[in-house]
Amino acid sequence: MPRLLLFDIDGTLLWTNGAGREATRLAMIEVFGTEAGLTQHVFGGKTDWRTLVDLLGQTGVTSSEIEQQMPAFHEAMTRNLAAIIAGYHVEACPGGLALIEALRQRDDVLLGLVTGNVKDAAAVKLRAAGYDPGWFPVGAYGHEALERDVLPALALARAVDHYRHPLQPDDVFVIGDTPADVSCARALGGRSVAVGTGFFERDELIACRPNHYLDDLKGFLDILDN
Ligand SMILES: [Mg+2]
The missing domain is CATH 3.40.50.1000 (HAD superfamily/HAD-like)
Incomplete structure (x- = not known):
């Protein structure tokens, strides 16, 4: 087997030496209007969904709003990452x-x-x-x-x-x-x-x-x- x-x-x-964090920041601002506390965030094996709930929960965005916005975040994250990644030493x-x-x-x-x-x-x-x-x-x-x-x-x-x-x-x-x-x-x-x-x-x-x-x-x- x-x-x-x-x-x-x-x-x-x-x-990615910073590209992932920066694309997350850009996507969060675009979709949720805030990067919350992203610069201090420890990704450490968390899913992106968990990261959004941990950060945005403190700003009053609800879990169901985050779930609803997940397709928009997925698209924005991917697009921003693709746009900036050549500038990072991946x-x-x-x-x-x-x-x-x-x-x-x-x-x-x-x-x-x-x-x-x-x-x-x-x-x-x-x-x-x-x-x-x-x-x-x-x-x-x-x-x-x-x-x-x-x-x-x-x-x-x-x-x-x-x-x-x-x-x-x-x-x-x-x-x-x-x-x-x-x-x-x-x-x-x-x-x-x-x-x-x-x-x-x-x-x-x-x-x-x-x-x-x-x-x-x-x-x-x-x-x-x-
Ligand atoms: Mg890992």
Whole structure:
């Protein structure tokens, strides 16, 4: 049975070095008229939906207004990101491009995404770092849930449908750089791989008891083959 690998984006596959935060700011001003407290916000594995609720809740915007505006935010976020991203030094995390290239040659793994980004913005980020979004035909995204914990099950259901394999939670690896990534793997009943290329220290990630910890993606094939 092949294994389904669900990758996080920011801090795991790539760094946008500020482009994501700036596009979020522009989209929030456009759609909600305020950036709220965005400059101090810790994204840390949150879905974009959760980020909006956390920030805008303090300014009196209700959760249902945010839900109603999510399609507008999705569009504005993507458009603003696409407009500014060339001005930022977006780069793949160490070993990321080589790993995905190697995985694409294998018939025992299936690729997908679990990310807090809204779907179309995820594609813009991937392209800017040298990944083809088409390499990740299934995923679950930050406009689809407040809580990241529900995203892996969504991605798994889509993978079963798309790849036509009866995959089980135990066949799934969730790879990410935050405690929220480890938590959402656990919520599914899948395996977690924490990587130290984001904003969390090695000790903080290990304290979350992931199934595996890696300093970066270069060691990932050893996990898969052992
Ligand atoms: Mg991340």
